[in-house]
Amino acid sequence: MFYYFVSSYLRYNLILIAAAVIPALILMRKVYRSDRLEAESHRLLRALTVAGVLAALLALISERVLGSLLQRTVRNSDVYQLLLYFIVVGVSEEGAKYLLLRRRTWNSNEFNCQYDGVVYAVFVSLGFALWENISYVLHYGLSAALVRAVTAIPGHCCFGVFMGVFYGLARRAENQGQTALSRSCRILAVLVPVLLHGCYDYIASVGVSTWYFVGFILLLFLAAYRLVGKMSKADRYIA
Numbered sequence: 001m002f003y004y005f006v007s008s009y010l011r012y013n014l015i016l017i018a019a020a021v022i023p024a025l026i027l028m029r030k031v032y033r034s035d036r037l038e039a040e041s042h043r044l045l046r047a048l049t050v051a052g053v054l055a056a057l058l059a060l061i062s063e064r065v066l067g068s069l070l071q072r073t074v075r076n077s078d079v080y081q082l083l084l085y086f087i088v089v090g091v092s093e094e095g096a097k098y099l100l101l102r103r104r105t106w107n108s109n110e111f112n113c114q115y116d117g118v119v120y121a122v123f124v125s126l127g128f129a130l131w132e133n134i135s136y137v138l139h140y141g142l143s144a145a146l147v148r149a150v151t152a153i154p155g156h157c158c159f160g161v162f163m164g165v166f167y168g169l170a171r172r173a174e175n176q177g178q179t180a181l182s183r184s185c186r187i188l189a190v191l192v193p194v195l196l197h198g199c200y201d202y203i204a205s206v207g208v209s210t211w212y213f214v215g216f217i218l219l220l221f222l223a224a225y226r227l228v229g230k231m232s233k234a235d236r237y238i239a
Contacts, residue, residue: 055128126160164189173185
């Protein structure tokens with residue numbers, strides 16, 4: 001009886017984990033196959049996925065510290081909501097992704113094409129989403145997996161696309177000796193995903209019409225999808 005209970009429990013949790021992981025893997029494969037010039041090594045992509053998991057843990061610590069500070073200092077509910085989603089969540093999560101992305105890839109010999117920036121940023125973002133989704137699904141069940149499969153996971157992928165576009169441009173500018181342009185692109189590689197992430201969470205959480213949230217998601221997905229196609233077709237070597 002005990003063996004049956006343990007076996008059923010493990011089998012149920014494996015189903016939950018699979019439901020959390022599979023959407024992230026599908027998106028990773030899509031972005032990877034759009035890299036038409038030179039495929040990245042599996043070793044590097046695995047390292048970037050792990051970096052995304054580490055970014056999730058780093059962001060969790062940052063969010064708890066900043067969230068606690070925010071609760072003690074801000075009384076106005078509207079200001080609190082804005083600071084919570086754009087600074088505490090947006091900066092913590094996208095900042096952690098960028099920090100580990102840059103640490104792992106900026107000086108990598110494999111970073112020799114502009115589109116590589118998109119691939120790298122998306123893999124870090126989906127590693128982040130994968131870990132976050134496993135946590136949500138194990139806590140809330142399969143219903144959370146379905147909702148997050150069509151909202152949060154593609155959302156993280158979209159944030160990664162925008163981060164990667166500017167990150168790739170920054171590396172190209174750096175290689176061409178355009179230091180100021182490279183610095184500006186690196187700032188945008190963090191700032192744009194932070195703003196998008198903040199808007200996503202704010203619209204989802206403040207009780208506005210569901211249609212506003214759906215409209216925002218559709219526009220975000222469409223823009224990211226077109227960017228992937230455009231950057232893939234326009235890819236060039238930057239070494």
